[in-house]
Amino acid sequence: MEEKLTGLVLxxxxxxxxxxxxxxxxxxxxxxSASLKGVKKSGAKLKFASEPFCFAEFMFSERAGKRxxxxxxxxxSFYPVREDIIKFFAAGAMLEFINKFAKEEMTSxxxxxxxxxxxxxxxxxxxxxxxxxxxxxxxxxxxxxxALNTGGCFLCGKAINERVFFDTFSGGFLCGNCFNxxxxxxxxxxxxxxxxxxxxxETTEEENLFALRLLDFYIKNKAEEKLNSMQELLKM
Ligand SMILES: [Zn+2]
Numbered sequence: 001m002e003e004k005l006t007g008l009v010l011x012x013x014x015x016x017x018x019x020x021x022x023x024x025x026x027x028x029x030x031x032x033s034a035s036l037k038g039v040k041k042s043g044a045k046l047k048f049a050s051e052p053f054c055f056a057e058f059m060f061s062e063r064a065g066k067r068x069x070x071x072x073x074x075x076x077s078f079y080p081v082r083e084d085i086i087k088f089f090a091a092g093a094m095l096e097f098i099n100k101f102a103k104e105e106m107t108s109x110x111x112x113x114x115x116x117x118x119x120x121x122x123x124x125x126x127x128x129x130x131x132x133x134x135x136x137x138x139x140x141x142x143x144x145x146x147a148l149n150t151g152g153c154f155l156c157g158k159a160i161n162e163r164v165f166f167d168t169f170s171g172g173f174l175c176g177n178c179f180n181x182x183x184x185x186x187x188x189x190x191x192x193x194x195x196x197x198x199x200x201x202e203t204t205e206e207e208n209l210f211a212l213r214l215l216d217f218y219i220k221n222k223a224e225e226k227l228n229s230m231q232e233l234l235k236m
Pocket of ligand 1: 178
């Protein structure tokens with residue numbers, strides 16, 4: 001059986017002499033694995049389709065439940081993400097997020113388009129890579145059922161102007177009046193940075209780092225996942 005699907009390569013694993021298995025996030029069928037034969041040979045026609053960040057129309061053949069990529073039409077390889085270390089880790093963190101949060105065969109067009117849009121922003125500019133990653137994560141967390149509520153105090157609904165507390169369990173922010181011991185106090189600038197990014201407003205690179213640190217903390221503590229590329233970005 002042959003099948004054509006639009007997808008984004010998330011990761012690759014070498015096996016055998018010349019073959020690879022890739023994990024692909026597809027628009028139509030969520031994440032799936034497929035093998036590519038002979039792609040490590042020099043001049044292999046489908047080598048490009050076995051590289052992470054490859055966004056293409058893939059043609060698969062399926063036999064006994066195992067998929068093989070037999071053709072691919074490239075839409076974009078987001079090449080510039082390989083030329084800059086910050087772009088590379090920011091884009092890599094997006095792929096890692098999808099790899100960990102998009103369940104096998106779970107379809108999510110909104111996450112798919114968020115990823116393509118985020119990779120475009122990182123590769124071709126417009127906004128700083130860390131900003132694009134934060135914006136992607138805020139959106140992707142929402143899609144994955146882990147929304148952060150930056151709108152105002154999670155309990156009383158009022159705008160938070162002074163002390164801010166963050167409750168990992170609810171993903172909500174609380175004002176000083178509503179804080180009841182659950183969660184921890186965070187820097188007001190971190191909260192302000194997240195709100196700005198959520199609203200599409202400009203930020204400084206320092207604000208992007210504040211926002212990224214909180215997102216990293218939340219992903220580790222609430223979703224119990226760690227994005228390795230994000231650790232690299234926070235160190236630089
Ligand atoms: Zn409150």
